[in-house]
Amino acid sequence: MIVENQYLDELLNIFDNNHKNYVVDRTASQRMPVVVYVKDEEPVGYGVVYIGKDFCEQEEYPITIEEAKDNSVYIWQLVTKQGFENQGIATSIVRYITEKYKDNDIYVSVNINNYASMKCQCKCGFIPIKAFEQNGKTHIILKKEQVIEN
Numbered sequence: 236m237i238v239e240n241q242y243l244d245e246l247l248n249i250f251d252n253n254h255k256n257y258v259v260d261r262t263a264s265q266r267m268p269v270v271v272y273v274k275d276e277e278p279v280g281y282g283v284v285y286i287g288k289d290f291c292e293q294e295e296y297p298i299t300i301e302e303a304k305d306n307s308v309y310i311w312q313l314v315t316k317q318g319f320e321n322q323g324i325a326t327s328i329v330r331y332i333t334e335k336y337k338d339n340d341i342y343v344s345v346n347i348n349n350y351a352s353m354k355c356q357c358k359c360g361f362i363p364i365k366a367f368e369q370n371g372k373t374h375i376i377l378k379k380e381q382v383i384e385n
């Protein structure tokens with residue numbers, strides 16, 4: 236089951252146990268809209284959403300996405316609780332976000348070595364559009380375009 240903006244304290248514990256250097260903003264889930272995956276009444280994964288075209292600036296990335304629209308959605312953070320990986324939880328969260336924000340362009344930044352996250356985003360229809368280096372690491376910005384109804 237997916238809920239929004241609930242279990243906020245528990246999300247900090249999930250972050251602390253599982254961030255593995257790929258996510259660094261501990262309090263993101265307390266400050267921004269959050270999508271929480273709940274299994275047997277326990278939160279076991281979450282995604283944090285930021286809305287705005289200045290997400291690269293906010294993340295202090297050394298690039299900008301010129302084409303980004305004002306209502307761009309950016310997946311600020313995506314985390315699955317330790318012990319619950321590889322069960323499709325992150326994929327379900329990303330699918331929920333892409334369905335909820337199907338009228339917006341959606342972006343995400345992934346460390347090139349983060350195989351599970353890269354696979355999850357690509358499976359959900361994201362396409363790599365830009366690469367950049369920061370602190371000796373290579374990151375890829377991926378984008379899923381808004382759905383245009385005929």
Ligand SMILES: CC(C)(COP(=O)(O)OP(=O)(O)OC[C@H]1O[C@@H](n2cnc3c(N)ncnc32)[C@H](O)[C@@H]1OP(=O)(O)O)[C@@H](O)C(=O)NCCC(=O)NCCS
Pocket residue numbers: 253254255257258280312313314315316319320321322323324325326327344345346349350351352354355358
């Ligand atoms: C990245 C992360 C969110 C993926 O969560 P998850 O719930 O395990 O993801 P899913 O189960 O939806 O799996 C997505 C794909 O990655 C694969 N995968 C997941 N964990 C894997 C692992 N440890 N090794 C290899 N492949 C893995 C899955 O098999 C799946 O591919 P498939 O559909 O072809 O089977 C999770 O590993 C995590 O919290 N990592 C630390 C934080 C992080 O890196 N966040 C992302 C920042 S952009």
